[in-house]
Amino acid sequence: GQQLNQSPQSMFIQEGEDVSMNCTSSSIFNTWLWYKQDPGEGPVLLIALYKAGELTSNGRLTAQFGITRKDSFLNISASIPSDVGIYFCAGQRGGGGNKLTFGTGTQLKVEL
Amino acid sequence: EAQVTQNPRYLITVTGKKLTVTCSQNMNHEYMSWYRQDPGLGLRQIYYSMNVEVTDKGDVPEGYKVSRKEKRNFPLILESPSPNQTSLYFCASSVNRGLGYGYTFGSGTRLTVV
Numbered sequence: 717g718q719q720l721n722q723s724p725q726s727m728f729i730q731e732g733e734d735v736s737m738n739c740t741s742s743s744i745f746n747t748w749l750w751y752k753q754d755p756g757e758g759p760v761l762l763i764a765l766y767k768a769g770e771l772t773s774n775g776r777l778t779a780q781f782g783i784t785r786k787d788s789f790l791n792i793s794a795s796i797p798s799d800v801g802i803y804f805c806a807g808q809r810g811g812g813g814n815k816l817t818f819g820t821g822t823q824l825k826v827e828l
Numbered sequence: 829e830a831q832v833t834q835n836p837r838y839l840i841t842v843t844g845k846k847l848t849v850t851c852s853q854n855m856n857h858e859y860m861s862w863y864r865q866d867p868g869l870g871l872r873q874i875y876y877s878m879n880v881e882v883t884d885k886g887d888v889p890e891g892y893k894v895s896r897k898e899k900r901n902f903p904l905i906l907e908s909p910s911p912n913q914t915s916l917y918f919c920a921s922s923v924n925r926g927l928g929y930g931y932t933f934g935s936g937t938r939l940t941v942v
Binding site: 820821 | 832859861863868869870871872873876886918920922929930931933934935936
């Protein structure tokens with residue numbers, strides 16, 4: 717099955733810095749979602765994007781649905797220690813159930 | 829509280845010994861799914877179910893079975909576990925009304941097969 721490529725794989729940043737990560741696919745998705753996984757827990761939905769070009773914010777998080785529908789981006793502004801975790805993108809096409817195809821994940825570590 | 833409950837959280841077993849990981853949701857969701865998470869590979873879908881008695885294979889179904897006899901429960905069965913099934917497993921559920929409805933995940937089951 718297809719997987720989505722996320723970059724970077726991991727990043728170590730200073731508290732207060734802005735963070736950017738992206739997700740690319742070889743095929744089109746109709747919905748893009750971003751999840752965060754805290755250590756020892758399941759992923760939790762952060763943001764959902766529904767149409768190409770859409771830019772959506774949730775607090776310090778901003779995500780964009782790429783124009784080509786083959787990519788998505790997530791930005792975190794002014795990172796804080798609780799931003800630590802693994803961030804996953806996920807694409808959804810519809811039809812055949814609600815299947816989400818997940819990315820490989822970006823591990824974020826914040827240095828105090 | 830709306831949630832997906834998986835049990836057990838941790839399991840160590842031996843090759844070939846049948847095991848079942850349970851999953852239950854209290855949100856009346858139609859759609860349920862199992863994923864495995866491996867380093868560098870993200871989450872990969874094992875099986876999914878769109879409603880009671882309706883199940884289908886995901887991307888990595890080999891070595892797994894599921895059943896959906898009741899709407900709230902979706903157990904994952906490993907008839908003869910092997911070491912390559914050592915992984916972190918997640919159950920998830922969702923409404924089945926089309927795009928954009930994200931999943932609610934359980935807290936995960938870390939399985940080690942020796």
